[in-house]
Amino acid sequence: GNSVTQMEGPVTLSEEAFLTINCTYTATGYPSLFWYVQYPGEGLQLLLKATKADDKGSNKGFEATYRKETTSFHLEKGSVQVSDSAVYFCALRGPYSGAGSYQLTFGKGTKLSVIP
Amino acid sequence: DAGVTQSPTHLIKTRGQQVTLRCSPKSGHDTVSWYQQALGQGPQFIFQYYEEEERQRGNFPDRFSGHQFPNYSSELNVNALLLGDSALYLCASSRRLAGHRDTQYFGPGTRLTVL
Numbered sequence: 001g002n003s004v005t006q007m008e009g010p011v012t013l014s015e016e017a018f019l020t021i022n023c024t025y026t027a028t029g030y031p032s033l034f035w036y037v038q039y040p041g042e043g044l045q046l047l048l049k050a051t052k053a054d055d056k057g058s059n060k061g062f063e064a065t066y067r068k069e070t071t072s073f074h075l076e077k078g079s080v081q082v083s084d085s086a087v088y089f090c091a092l093r094g095p096y097s098g099a100g101s102y103q104l105t106f107g108k109g110t111k112l113s114v115i116p
Numbered sequence: 117d118a119g120v121t122q123s124p125t126h127l128i129k130t131r132g133q134q135v136t137l138r139c140s141p142k143s144g145h146d147t148v149s150w151y152q153q154a155l156g157q158g159p160q161f162i163f164q165y166y167e168e169e170e171r172q173r174g175n176f177p178d179r180f181s182g183h184q185f186p187n188y189s190s191e192l193n194v195n196a197l198l199l200g201d202s203a204l205y206l207c208a209s210s211r212r213l214a215g216h217r218d219t220q221y222f223g224p225g226t227r228l229t230v231l
Contacts, residue, residue: 004158036222042224043120043206043222043223043224043225044159044206044208044222045222046219046220046221049219089158089159102147102149102164102171102172103172103174104149104159104161104208104220105161106159106160107158108156108158109156109157
């Protein structure tokens with residue numbers, strides 16, 4: 001079945017540091033890939049997405065590239081801010097005609113804390 | 117444009133009771149999915165409703181059931197509550213266009229505590 005593995009947290013960085021959160025996946029065919037962010041006490045917000053190999057999703061300074069050869073979708077940001085402190089979830093949605101074609105499968109999440 | 121709304125925000129129940137959670141999708145969306153998020157974990161897919169029918173289901177027992185209304189809003193029902201059902205329940209809405217699958221947008225969730 002489909003699965004997502006994220007790097008274990010928590011991750012603590014100083015403001016303006018470089019961020020990488022690793023995400024790898026297992027799925028048949030070509031899934032769509034997502035990063036969602038969850039701020040304390042809130043639901044999930046879509047951060048970025050990529051629907052085919054070599055696509056780069058980007059939003060609010062965050063980027064992730066869909067790497068089919070390494071089955072990865074690592075999240076990066078060049079300079080983090082205190083306001084980026086949140087839990088980040090990597091997720092996949094199965095190919096259109098396959099199992100799980102409409103559901104999202106999530107990783108366990110990575111908690112990021114950014115200190116001034 | 118209102119986003120996905122859920123009610124209630126918080127709920128406390130005791131073991132064996134039944135609970136109903138409600139979700140109104142984002143304007144223009146016709147599909148509702150429900151997820152369970154245990155503390156410190158990622159959301160787990162429960163099921164998805166489209167055209168008032170359950171279309172896909174995750175690995176959850178029959179105690180979990182749902183309904184979708186003609187206005188696309190949805191309910192999640194859980195019977196015979198267990199302590200392990202304590203979690204944040206998230207609703208996500210999307211459009212199920214022919215040949216396309218739109219992005220899922222999440223509501224703020226309902227925090228269920230079972231004592």
